Amino acid sequence: MDDERYAFVVEWYEEIAGRTRQFQFFYYVNSKCIEMFDLKTRKVFLRTSVKDNEITLPDLFIGGSINILGRKLTIIDYGEEYTRRKLSEKKEKTLGMIKPDGVEKLGQILDEIYKRGFLLTRLRMCCLDRNQAFRFYEEHRDKPFFNALIDYITSGPIIVFEIVNTNAVDNWREAIGPTDPSRARTVAPTSIRAQYGIDVTRNVVHGSDSAASAVRELEFFFPSSGPMLPNTSKGGNCTCCLIKPHAVKAGMTGKIISAITEAGFRIGAAQMMVLEKANAEEFLEVYKGVVHEYNGMVAELTAGACIALEVLSDTQNTVQVFRELAGPADPVSFLFVTMSLWGCDVWDYV
Numbered sequence: 252m253d254d255e256r257y258a259f260v261v262e263w264y265e266e267i268a269g270r271t272r273q274f275q276f277f278y279y280v281n282s283k284c285i286e287m288f289d290l291k292t293r294k295v296f297l298r299t300s301v302k303d304n305e306i307t308l309p310d311l312f313i314g315g316s317i318n319i320l321g322r323k324l325t326i327i328d329y330g331e332e333y334t335r336r337k338l339s340e341k342k343e344k345t346l347g348m349i350k351p352d353g354v355e356k357l358g359q360i361l362d363e364i365y366k367r368g369f370l371l372t373r374l375r376m377c378c379l380d381r382n383q384a385f386r387f388y389e390e391h392r393d394k395p396f397f398n399a400l401i402d403y404i405t406s407g408p409i410i411v412f413e414i415v416n417t418n419a420v421d422n423w424r425e426a427i428g429p430t431d432p433s434r435a436r437t438v439a440p441t442s443i444r445a446q447y448g449i450d451v452t453r454n455v456v457h458g459s460d461s462a463a464s465a466v467r468e469l470e471f472f473f474p475s476s477g478p479m480l481p482n483t484s485k486g487g488n489c490t491c492c493l494i495k496p497h498a499v500k501a502g503m504t505g506k507i508i509s510a511i512t513e514a515g516f517r518i519g520a521a522q523m524m525v526l527e528k529a530n531a532e533e534f535l536e537v538y539k540g541v542v543h544e545y546n547g548m549v550a551e552l553t554a555g556a557c558i559a560l561e562v563l564s565d566t567q568n569t570v571q572v573f574r575e576l577a578g579p580a581d582p583v584s585f586l587f588v589t590m591s592l593w594g595c596d597v598w599d600y601v
């Protein structure tokens with residue numbers, strides 16, 4: 252049977268051996284088969300098939316991460332000319348940001364993003380101090396609104412994310428709309444700034460204005476080496492909520508966050524992450540040998556990107572009241588909620 256095949260070079264950091272290994276990676280679209288060959292030894296490393304939707308073609312792009320049998324693989328290059336020609340045409344990355352006044356509408360804005368078909372591959376909540384804000388907005392240094400912009404962008408947490416899509420830079424700029432929300436309401440009434448923006452400074456979202464800016468801005472928030480800006484987790488009376496990979500993949504993140512905030516909870520920190528099998532096993536350790544779904548739970552948590560949230564409330568027992576909101580665990584539950592007050596441990600995996 253003829254099967255459409257794509258080839259990539261992937262990297263896997265093998266923790267036990269403390270080394271990074273490179274593989275030729277083949278993905279067969281119809282049969283959902285995967286083959287991996289060790290690039291050094293030229294030997295077959297793995298042949299397996301994946302479930303429907305576990306890996307799809309849109310998941311395969313340079314810089315992306317996929318999880319195969321608990322191994323987090325990073326795609327670093329195309330493996331052959333055919334794949335490069337077919338897939339690289341207009342796939343771009345860009346940086347999106349939800350600015351401070353947008354964070355309380357996080358669920359609705361994320362829902363707008365997913366409804367438009369954008370693929371988010373990295374996401375985190377962080378804060379900019381004035382120096383960092385100066386660096387980020389350096390090009391506006393001489394503009395009359397510069398100080399107001401710095402005051403605003405440092406006034407609270409922001410959410411930054413990487414979008415990978417065809418023509419991501421232009422499509423995201425179109426989705427956010429003109430700088431001034433009142434103009435947006437006239438010329439682009441369905442844009443995100445038209446719907447959620449307040450004024451020309453407090454215009455809720457940002458998008459890189461060119462492919463070159465996108466590279467610089469993504470490197471600013473998601474550096475290829477060195478530390479990222481610290482996350483905003485403060486701990487205390489909080490709980491940890493993981494939006495599981497199948498819900499993230501199905502584009503339900505915005506709706507879930509809206510349900511959480513509409514019930515009166517606040518989001519103190521947020522980060523998208525891909526868990527390795529060893530991390531998922533450690534995270535779910537209390538269930539090992541206790542519930543028969545344990546292996547399935549590990550498999551699900553490593554099946555793709557999940558989103559960890561630090562959830563806060565004004566009650567004394569955030570853990571308990573949030574578990575009531577999440578509802579009983581059943582085979583289709585979208586959330587994983589911790590059972591005890593250890594909300595911040597998950598940030599160790601970041």
Ligand SMILES: Nc1ncnc2c1ncn2[C@@H]1O[C@H](COP(=O)(O)OP(=O)(O)OP(=O)(O)O)[C@@H](O)[C@H]1O
Pocket residue numbers: 391396399400429430451452453454456457458459460
């Ligand atoms: N005339 C203005 N008065 C006040 N603030 C402004 C003004 N023009 C721009 N800003 C602020 O500076 C930011 C950067 O301005 P820029 O001209 O790059 O607009 P943009 O590209 O639409 O926005 P962004 O870079 O945030 O995506 C704007 O998003 C807005 O918050």
